[in-house]
Amino acid sequence: MPSATQAIPAPRTGVRRPAAAPSLPPTLLLTLIALCTAVTAANIYLAAPLLPLIAHDFGSAPSAVAWIASVAQFGYATGLLFFAPLGDTVNRRRLVAALSLITTAALTLGAFSGGTTTLAAAVFVAAAATVVPQLLVPLVAARAPAGRRARHVAAVIAGLFTGIVAARVLGGLIGQAFGWRIVFVGAAVLTAALGLATAWALPADSRPRTGPLFAGLRALPSVVRTSPDLWRACLRQAGMYGAWSALWTSLALLLTGDGGYGLSTATAGLFGLFGLTASAVAPLAGGFVDRFGAAKVVRSAYLLAAVSVPLFWLGGSTLWALCAAAIVVHAALVTSHVANQTLALTTTSTPATANTAYVVAGFAGGALASALAGSAFTQWGWGGVCAVAGVWLLLGWTTTSVRRGPGRNASATASVRR
Template structure:
């Protein structure tokens, strides 16, 4: 009779040893070792598409015979598109085959980017950017999958790798997009983004595991459940509104920064030089793991308050930065740190305070991007009429609305991570 398998679940033959050998452990396949890095890189490339137009605004305006401030609203179109994509497509991850959904969205985004590169006017480009951004929700389909498949003791590390990829994509869009745009033109940047999106997206789709959708029923049942989930959770409502205020303040200043840096009334930089300013966004990569530890130790409420205080300090620094480069650099680091710390804390609330975390996460991310999109649109108009001071005023107003509208709402029952 054969001997029983060891308690580890590894077959006995695989663990047999003699005095000259050590236990044989099952090797990780080459495909499994590449799975997480592939998803992280795919997340970076797809997330970059949302911010692709912002550093290229001066080049786009010159090509269309306009002014950068007159086309600044293209940046907000991208954010509106992403918010719409989150609202309609992200909840489908529980109801359709994710492999097929990732492939379809990837091809849609790549096609829209190619169409954008071929456009001859602002409105046609806006339509292409809208479609490309709406299809760029692949990261929000991949994060839950990574969390499900990761070993319990490494789940945080795996999810953090994907989030790091997302913020790397945001930085790359501004830095590499601006450098490539200066060298080859903005249309080639769009074509390059289309090629990378198709390559990484389809490769990721092929690498995803075969799975059966977990939920049945109507495709958009998750969408119809959103209002009820938010209404039943005051903490989720606060997280949504506060992140909309924080993201709106960041977006107002960051999407119009290229105008300040490149226009003659500002710093008069080239598009490439202005793009290098995006390297200050690397502050986000350092802040994310620190913020996670602070949330675990002190609770989400204190982290959000500290983040809002940091963002509030960054607004007058940004205003001063209209004339003093050192202040602009300090403000850029501070606002990125505040944004990421707030995001980590608020998303913790969104994912842990309801019985429907996927639906709550959709509501949270949509609220944040909707707040950012509106702020970007208002900031573009403010820059046209009142210059950089008007943009800083919009950022300050968004912070005041995000915090003030939640502070006056009745207190919810206190939780360990509550606000």
């Protein structure tokens, strides 16, 4: 069994760390970053639970505004591609502050919008600028002690999943009580407060920018091509996130449909609380990665996910199985995410660019699987959705089961590989 210091190699950033100490003690800084991650991640999913309220306010049917939630996904993807790689070359403090202010302005505009076009534009800009978590994760990994690196990354990931749950559950409840515009205003205030506080607390960043501003975006293909570990992490997380997305995005159709459980939208939304499993499992997953290495943890996560698929299928008619499956699949997702993202952050000399490739790959896998799952549900019902999830897991594992030759930026420590 590898030791804690052997499980994950130190990131080879090739960048001299600034001599100045952080403004806050390390533990307090990590806590602040996790809170900032939770708030900013929630902005991506803010509109989804509020769509019925938005439709009523604008005098239209919910189906006529459902596309606004998709706009947020496209906005986030755009932000990932253009802003996340800047973490390797641009002063993080200024970048985090600027993006937080842009997000705040966009959310405020959305809160006072008078129609779907203005609201959609505001949601797109807010989601594109809310990539702050992906700027902070590489910093956390670089500054963490070697034997606790994955646990520090897991703390940020726990914040991310907590934010997603809060957006789906608390956002819906607050919107129902006070209106959807109040939710947007509250999100704007929290984003400004925590974003600016985090920017102020980040350690001094004296890296001079060299080369074109978006050089990291152009370097994405070569970074993935020359790092087998990064390539494997991207595909495995695309398979895992795709399986989760297929099941989770189609779950409302099963819970509220006449051929399913026939629950109300509010009751079905409480299933989002199972996402808290991810927040609870993340610290444990980080400890396992630090102790046993990323490869073993990812294999265990895939086994968990494989168990969840038949549970979900059984859950089509048995509620206890559906609840158990929801817990298992979230545990599998976050365990895989902690392991794969830690590996992605430590396997190249450009961690922010590598992290961008990793997150975009996972997002693409999830988006495609969700689209296929919707069609599968229409054609074959809940069993078709479970089949899509199973196929995605199979593809994610089998396409990476053959080891590629080492690239020039491959990790030097074999324990993090398969």
